[in-house]
Amino acid sequence: MTATPTPSAPPDARTRRRWRRYLADERAEAAVYRDLARRRDGEEKAILLALAEAEGRHEQHWLDLLGDQVGPPLRGDWRTRFLGVLARRFGGVFVLALAQRAETRSEYAEDADATPTMAADEQIHAEVVRALAARGRVRLSGSFRAAVFGANDGLVSNLALVLGVGASGVASNVVLLTGLSGLLAGALSMGAGEFVSVRSQRELLEASNPSPEAAHALPHLDVDANELALVYRARGMTAGDAQAHADDVLRSLSVTTAIAPVGVGAAGADVAAGDPDDEFETHGTAWGAAWSSFCFFASGAIIPVLPYLFGLTGLGAVAVAAALVGIALLGTGAVVGLLSGTSPVTRGLRQLAIGFGAAAVTYVLGLAFGGVVG
Structure with missing residues (x-):
């Protein structure tokens, strides 16, 4: 084990504060792992408690450096505190995915006051949490994929439909009827398609068993x-x-x-x-995927219609619909990013760009079509 480095000169106030911040973060991360362990048993619980113990060793490193200058305890950064709240109340793959991201944000590799062992520990911790989260991701993959795909398809397709029809200059009640028809037709189509897709996939796998x-x-x-x-x-x-x-x-x-x-x-x-349970966990049930796809498509498709349901017309309705859909796209993209262990901001902006790009094309075509008809 690498020994704690001894500073050649007394640390200044800024350095002490940085050490105290690291100390607070280590304590908060250890608490997160202990809270997650309380919601599990067996091997997963033992692994999480071992991670908490490792964070305790890092905590001791900063205590040794600070000596009698530890001072009053600081709070961990807001992300770690928020993760702690989720761990105490929920647990699950979502919290593990957040913990995975927290481990990858470690600054120890660039900090001379942290040991190489500590930096290596944080990298390995990220892989341990990634492996724990992978179990939950596998269980989610079937219905969750259908849910995310359905919600985004509903948001983008119905926004494009509503904006395209609205830009052509038709009455608002026609736009509203078009949006509701698109919601129902799309949700039924998505649910039926997902049912057939998952059922066919399971039948193919069963034929290979x-x-x-x-x-x-x-x-x-x-x-x-x-x-x-x-x-x-x-x-x-x-x-x-x-x-x-x-x-x-x-x-x-x-x-x-x-x-x-x-x-x-x-x-x-x-x-x-042959283990049919493995296939069940990986692909989900056909009815579960169909129901998720139907509900989430409908929940996404209703958002562009809301301004028209509440009586807005013209550019005001277009602006409100686009804003609501934009917020929803950012949210679904961020959730996917968090669960996949990648940047929620990047995934959210990607969803936004794709959705608004499709809507802009249909809006321009609607304007052109309306001009020709007019």
């Missing part, structure tokens, strides 16, 4: 020919490994059947291996 019936053929195989080896070769083993594994399975089968003739035991389980 080993058949449980194959296990019942094992006792009747020709031991000398041992075609069981072909199964393992088809699954990716080399010819030699497949033959050796098949021989082991058949030997195991002969022992199992001699002891318990009913069933085929572990040997059959090896042939019929």
